[in-house]
Amino acid sequence: MTTNPGFLTQVRQEIAEMEQIEAALHREHGLGTTSAQVRDEFSVLLRERTRELAELADAGAADWARLDQLRAGRLAAVKAAALGVLEGILLRAHPLYADVTLAAERVLDDLVDRTGVRRDVLLSVASTERFERTVGIIRMRFPDVTVWGLPILAHELGHMVASTLPAPGQSSARPVEEYVSTEAEMEAATTGADPTQARHRLHELFADVYATYALGPAYPLAVLTLRARPDRFDDATPTHPSWTRRMWTMVEATREMGLLAASPLVAQAYRRDANVLVLPRWFEVHGERQLDERAQRTTRRQAKALVALLDRNAPPRLRYDGTIDADGLSQRLAAGSEENAAPGAVLNAAWRWRTANPQADPETTRRVSTVAVASLRTVPA
Amino acid sequence: MPPPPDLLVIRLDELQEDIEEVQQVVAKAETRHERLKVLREAGASAADRLRTARKEAHDAALDAEGTEFHDALESLSVSLKDVAAQIRQINETVADFDRAMIHLKEAEDINNRCGQILDDVRDIRSKVRGGELSYADAWAAFDDLSDTRCRTLFSDYVDLLGGLTLRDTGLDDRISELTDALLDELGTELLALPARPADAAPVEGAPSLGSLIKLWFPEWTIWGVPLFGYDAGLAWVGRGTPLAAQLLAAEPAGSRGCLVADAYATYALGPAYASAAILLRMRTPAAGDPGASPAEAARAHVILRILRALGESGTFGAVVGIVEECWHEAVRQRGGQIEPANRDELDRFADRAVSTLDNVTTLRRFDSQLWDREARSVLDLLRIADSGGPPPETVRGLLNAAWAARLEKFDNRAYVNAIGTKAKRLWTPRHGGAGEKRPGSSIHPPRKPGYGTTFLPR
Numbered sequence: 001m002t003t004n005p006g007f008l009t010q011v012r013q014e015i016a017e018m019e020q021i022e023a024a025l026h027r028e029h030g031l032g033t034t035s036a037q038v039r040d041e042f043s044v045l046l047r048e049r050t051r052e053l054a055e056l057a058d059a060g061a062a063d064w065a066r067l068d069q070l071r072a073g074r075l076a077a078v079k080a081a082a083l084g085v086l087e088g089i090l091l092r093a094h095p096l097y098a099d100v101t102l103a104a105e106r107v108l109d110d111l112v113d114r115t116g117v118r119r120d121v122l123l124s125v126a127s128t129e130r131f132e133r134t135v136g137i138i139r140m141r142f143p144d145v146t147v148w149g150l151p152i153l154a155h156e157l158g159h160m161v162a163s164t165l166p167a168p169g170q171s172s173a174r175p176v177e178e179y180v181s182t183e184a185e186m187e188a189a190t191t192g193a194d195p196t197q198a199r200h201r202l203h204e205l206f207a208d209v210y211a212t213y214a215l216g217p218a219y220p221l222a223v224l225t226l227r228a229r230p231d232r233f234d235d236a237t238p239t240h241p242s243w244t245r246r247m248w249t250m251v252e253a254t255r256e257m258g259l260l261a262a263s264p265l266v267a268q269a270y271r272r273d274a275n276v277l278v279l280p281r282w283f284e285v286h287g288e289r290q291l292d293e294r295a296q297r298t299t300r301r302q303a304k305a306l307v308a309l310l311d312r313n314a315p316p317r318l319r320y321d322g323t324i325d326a327d328g329l330s331q332r333l334a335a336g337s338e339e340n341a342a343p344g345a346v347l348n349a350a351w352r353w354r355t356a357n358p359q360a361d362p363e364t365t366r367r368v369s370t371v372a373v374a375s376l377r378t379v380p381a
Numbered sequence: 382m383p384p385p386p387d388l389l390v391i392r393l394d395e396l397q398e399d400i401e402e403v404q405q406v407v408a409k410a411e412t413r414h415e416r417l418k419v420l421r422e423a424g425a426s427a428a429d430r431l432r433t434a435r436k437e438a439h440d441a442a443l444d445a446e447g448t449e450f451h452d453a454l455e456s457l458s459v460s461l462k463d464v465a466a467q468i469r470q471i472n473e474t475v476a477d478f479d480r481a482m483i484h485l486k487e488a489e490d491i492n493n494r495c496g497q498i499l500d501d502v503r504d505i506r507s508k509v510r511g512g513e514l515s516y517a518d519a520w521a522a523f524d525d526l527s528d529t530r531c532r533t534l535f536s537d538y539v540d541l542l543g544g545l546t547l548r549d550t551g552l553d554d555r556i557s558e559l560t561d562a563l564l565d566e567l568g569t570e571l572l573a574l575p576a577r578p579a580d581a582a583p584v585e586g587a588p589s590l591g592s593l594i595k596l597w598f599p600e601w602t603i604w605g606v607p608l609f610g611y612d613a614g615l616a617w618v619g620r621g622t623p624l625a626a627q628l629l630a631a632e633p634a635g636s637r638g639c640l641v642a643d644a645y646a647t648y649a650l651g652p653a654y655a656s657a658a659i660l661l662r663m664r665t666p667a668a669g670d671p672g673a674s675p676a677e678a679a680r681a682h683v684i685l686r687i688l689r690a691l692g693e694s695g696t697f698g699a700v701v702g703i704v705e706e707c708w709h710e711a712v713r714q715r716g717g718q719i720e721p722a723n724r725d726e727l728d729r730f731a732d733r734a735v736s737t738l739d740n741v742t743t744l745r746r747f748d749s750q751l752w753d754r755e756a757r758s759v760l761d762l763l764r765i766a767d768s769g770g771p772p773p774e775t776v777r778g779l780l781n782a783a784w785a786a787r788l789e790k791f792d793n794r795a796y797v798n799a800i801g802t803k804a805k806r807l808w809t810p811r812h813g814g815a816g817e818k819r820p821g822s823s824i825h826p827p828r829k830p831g832y833g834t835t836f837l838p839r
Contacts (some may be wrong), residue, residue: 263789268699268706276693325695325757328750352694 007062014067014075015053021082022046041136042081049078081122084137088124097125100145103376107150107343108138111157111214114318117164121157131156133163147350147372151222154215158207165313175313176206179305187298200239202302208246209253209306216320217273218347220250221355224282233286245299247282248291252303254278257319260311269322281355320344326352334368339375346375389509389519396527397502403538404495417475424472431468435461491541494534501526556601559808560609563776567613567649568743603801604787607657607780610646617645617741624737631733633679633726640727643680644734647687651747652700653780655684656788659708667715679721681708686731692749696757696785703788747777756781762807763800764789772809779808 022043052074056066091097101123108121126139129152138156141149162180167173184198211219228243236242241249251274258270291299310318321344329349332339339346350372354365438461442454505522508514514522548557560573618625618638625641632640646654659681666678685708688701712719721727738744745751755778762770763786773779783804790796 264703264791265696265699265785265789268702269695272693272698272702323696323699325692325697325749325753327692327694327698328748328753330694331750 004062007064007067008057011053011057011067014071015050015057017079018046018050018053018075021079025082025085042085045078049074081132081137084124084126084132084139085122088122088137091125092123097145099373099377100140100147100150103147103373104140104150104153106376107153107347108157110343111154111318114214114315115157115161115165116315116318117161121160129153129156131159133159136160145373146366146369147347147376148222148226148354148369150376151211151215151219151347151351152227154211154219155207155223158210159203161210162203162206165309167313176309179309180206183302183305194238197238201236201241204240205246205249205302206306206309208250209303210310212250212253212320213257213307213310214318214320215344216322216348217254217277218344218351220247220254220278221281221351222347224278224285225354228285230285244286244289244291245295247278247286248296248299249303249306251279251282252300253307256304256307257322260307266323273322277352277355320348324348330356333371333375336367336371338371338378340378341375343376346372389516389523390506392523392527393502393506396523396531397499399535400495400498400502400531403534404492406542407491407538421472421475424468424475428465428468428472431461431465435465491534491538494530498526498530498534554601555805556603556606559603559776559805560606562808563606563780564609564613566776567610569613569616571609571612571616573609603780603783603804604661605657606776607646607650607653607784608662610650610654611642611658613649614642614645618642624741628734628737631730631737633723633730636676636679639676640680640683640730641734643684644687644731645738645744647684648691648735648738648746649744650777651691651752651781652688652697652704653777653784655688655701655704656784658684659704663708665708665711665715666717668717678712678718679723679727682721682724682727683731683734686728687735690732690735691746692752695749695753696760697749697752700781700785700788747781752778752781754778756785759783759804759807760785763803766799770807773807776808779804 025039025042049070052070056063056070088101092101104123108123112118112121122137124137124139125142127142128139129141129149130139131137132139138153138160140153162176163174165174165176167175180199180202184195184202187193187198187202188195208219208223224247228247233243236245240246254270254274258267258274261267261270290296321342324342324345326345326348329339329341329345330353333346333349334353339349341349350368353368354360357364360368435458438454438458442451442458445451445454501522505514505519505526509516509519544557557573564571564573615638618629618641628641628644629638632638643658646658663677663681685701685705692698692701709719735746739746755773755775759770759773759779759782763782773782783800786800786804787797
């Protein structure tokens, strides 16, 4: 037993906090549609941290350095995640956020179900959309209460899918991770890029392709309109490819979906999504500049490979149904009719409306969003 | 020596006899309903009597004493049941005939035309006798009568009777009935009649069949049925409503109602019309080809533009996209111009057509929403081999679904044939006795040549 009561007190305080978090999460009934599996994973994580703290307390010496390490590297992330979850719970109960939170949950539940990964995600808020790996939290952007940002959640979910999607018949295989690693190494070898950065960027591209594959044009239209920065279209960061590269990857992915389609009608629908809906909008803000030949080849190759990964490893129903009449749905939403339709169909209809009506006044845009959100929170009978 | 027979008189007598023959046969054609009625009543009466006989045989068997007598009555009861089934089958066949038969208001029209020709024959004869007309002029008048008006009348008469026979016997594969139902949905009182191919029929004087649209042999397939939207469009133009007049006035010069009819058909039938008109009929404009028809490029442009206004997304948009790509590729292959020279004018017309037709209260736009409602589930049924299913809500939904299914495997002829057969099987007439429900009318204005007569004004 350590003789330093100050050290022991601080360790015990950390243990008490871990237990408190676990109790709070288990008591909380506002976790929405989150499955018991996610709660259990959180519990396991908390107990693991408690065990590490208990070992430290039992070590016999006041190892302050180790305590600092644990706090910074292990405990802070758990606490942040717990805080995020609790924030999400509080927001879910708040009248202003309840609708959009329920809508977001329905979008994510639908995507998780169609992806077949058998893992739900926790939903919370942050200053911008992001995915936190610790316990699988997707953060919505605060204070957005409209439908417009919801497609971007699919991108965040894509990060989780990349690390959990198995290969058919091989539950432990992670084909997306394998592809990303191999491709990043190859890119590093051929272009001299930093392999870690290349891996991060490929992860982002996969998340973009996943969102496009599962949600259709709603995703590229949403990121292009709400997130892409015209002054930084061609700039990559250590973690993210340039917007130009990302947009072309989404366009090429949609075209590739057309090439994979068995029916010419379905193929035509995807081609039109890419060439008639998304590309003109991109050219509008970016100008009709093409990628250079080499980048074009790489983009096509990677988009093709990423779509193939989803095509081979995810259930066919993950693929966005391009033959749905999004125009009709869009007109009905604009007319104020709440629609009992699949989440992907509602998001596409809403974004088609917004793309077709760029000059709509804020009040009308808000009204369409409200109808779309209300449609999303309606769980089909 | 008696004077030689007057050849002109012989010819005039012969012509008069022919015309009277036409009148008689057309009148007889209408009696087929009476004959069918007798048959129908006889069938119903036989079924009633058999029911009574079966009941009596059954009661007698219950009361019968002696096994042999009882067995004989049982055996009689079984035989009567078989006969009842046969009579039921006969009655169903009679009901099918009845449904396919139409009542001819055209008989009146043909009678009138016959009457006018007979008046002219008598006029020539009396004027020659009275010396008011020289023999030379009388022969010229006879030639005119014989070579133009009579020839057209006889052709129509043959078409009419042949077509009626084909309809009545169901040899047209019930395509006429399907076309009737489509025309009914489009709010016209036109009826379809199988006829000879366009090239073999007289081109001049085409509007002779009044409210009957000729369904050219061998195009008695489901794929050509949407083309009759064009005839419905011409009929709408002919009604001379202010909206139709407005749209005609907006049509680019030289179009002669053609673009209005196309616009009407496209608006009312959606991608099925574009598929049939562009993929089956239109001649692609070619570079330096004197036979090329720039008008067809204009028509294709207007049709496609209207469809884009009706919907861009989903299967609706996909079908339109495939038709457009197919047409453009064919134009490219022939070295023609995809963009018509007067594109802006055509765009203005197409946009005007949509807004004008939106105001026609009797017409409903077949847009992507309606496609989803009326064609989507039918397309799903058509895709599944050997599946039955509920009858399609509308003929236009069925035609759109069939065309969409065809475009999925357009190069597989066996598949296309199977889709056509299945689509026809899915369709069932909603009412018995099409003729009774929708008698043909002769009140329509003279028709311009349409898809059923000559496709294009050249």
